[in-house]
Amino acid sequence: MFKFEHRKLEQVDSFVISQLAGFSGIKPHTIRIWEKRYQALQPERSEGNTRYYNSHQLKRLLNIVSLMHTEHKLQELCTMPDEQLAMLIQKHYLSTPDAGTSQYVSQLIHAGISWQEQRFQQLLTRCIKQHGVAATYKEVIYPLLQRTGIMWAAGTLNPAQEHFITHLLRQKLATAVDALPAPPDNAECWLLFLPEDEWHETGLLFSQYLLRQTGKKVIYLGGNVPESTLQQAITAVQPQHLLLFLVHRNPPEHTQAYLNNLRRYFKARNHIYVCGSASLLETVELPADTYLLHTPQQLEQTLSSTN
Numbered sequence: 001m002f003k004f005e006h007r008k009l010e011q012v013d014s015f016v017i018s019q020l021a022g023f024s025g026i027k028p029h030t031i032r033i034w035e036k037r038y039q040a041l042q043p044e045r046s047e048g049n050t051r052y053y054n055s056h057q058l059k060r061l062l063n064i065v066s067l068m069h070t071e072h073k074l075q076e077l078c079t080m081p082d083e084q085l086a087m088l089i090q091k092h093y094l095s096t097p098d099a100g101t102s103q104y105v106s107q108l109i110h111a112g113i114s115w116q117e118q119r120f121q122q123l124l125t126r127c128i129k130q131h132g133v134a135a136t137y138k139e140v141i142y143p144l145l146q147r148t149g150i151m152w153a154a155g156t157l158n159p160a161q162e163h164f165i166t167h168l169l170r171q172k173l174a175t176a177v178d179a180l181p182a183p184p185d186n187a188e189c190w191l192l193f194l195p196e197d198e199w200h201e202t203g204l205l206f207s208q209y210l211l212r213q214t215g216k217k218v219i220y221l222g223g224n225v226p227e228s229t230l231q232q233a234i235t236a237v238q239p240q241h242l243l244l245f246l247v248h249r250n251p252p253e254h255t256q257a258y259l260n261n262l263r264r265y266f267k268a269r270n271h272i273y274v275c276g277s278a279s280l281l282e283t284v285e286l287p288a289d290t291y292l293l294h295t296p297q298q299l300e301q302t303l304s305s306t307n
Helices: 017-024 028-038 055-066 074-079 082-094 101-113 117-131 133-154 159-178 202-213 227-237 252-264 296-306
Strands: 189-193 217-220 241-246 271-276 290-293
Touching (some): 017 055, 055 101, 117 133, 117 159, 189 202, 202 296, 227 252, 252 290, 290 296
Parallel strands (some): 189 217
């Protein structure tokens, strides 16, 4: 439910095979086999004889991976020219009705890093129409965010591209939330927010969708909410539950103090749900009635148990 928080300001157009594997989901050993048997990619060599790849080869690999579950054989795909791969992608993803969710991830990455807004929107709309918002988030958007996080950490996705992709995702999720019926005034109330210096709202928006879908009332404060503002909202709204994301790499003692403060000014009988980085949150001791949610499925299970 969370994204990688690493940042690099400069985009590079050269990366090694382990990075290529992280972007595509294909193991390095498999990529090497495809190169040797089918000449699927043509890596260059550094002075030290290390393979390296550019963004053109990344996009080619993403297209091959996207078409692996179609009627075309792997050998056929690996030997196709780029123009033919692009035609098949257009036919398979934007014309036929049977693309599986997992195949969308590579194509959305391809559209995002190529600045193809219309194509990105068409793919995402089609996936939601076929599989629904919840399945699309869990099986497509969530893996997409993980992959782009790896790319960002490696420097092959620059901040502008990341903002472009996440903005399109936020638009789609916000539209899905708006399409849901308004809950009754007496519905169970959840307050959703990101603490100060937390900005990435994609997971929070999806949480809002799941809550609204189950008939909950949601007060959505968004990102970078100061503690004083949060206290005012809690006092005014009196929610039954809080839900927040913690991804920013603060020192563990700062996170511990924040959660302790949150527990002090929120009623002890009510629950606090914290989503985010497992490595960060496992270093703190959770206050009473505070729970970790690592995946979208855990939030769904929580909602089904409280209905």
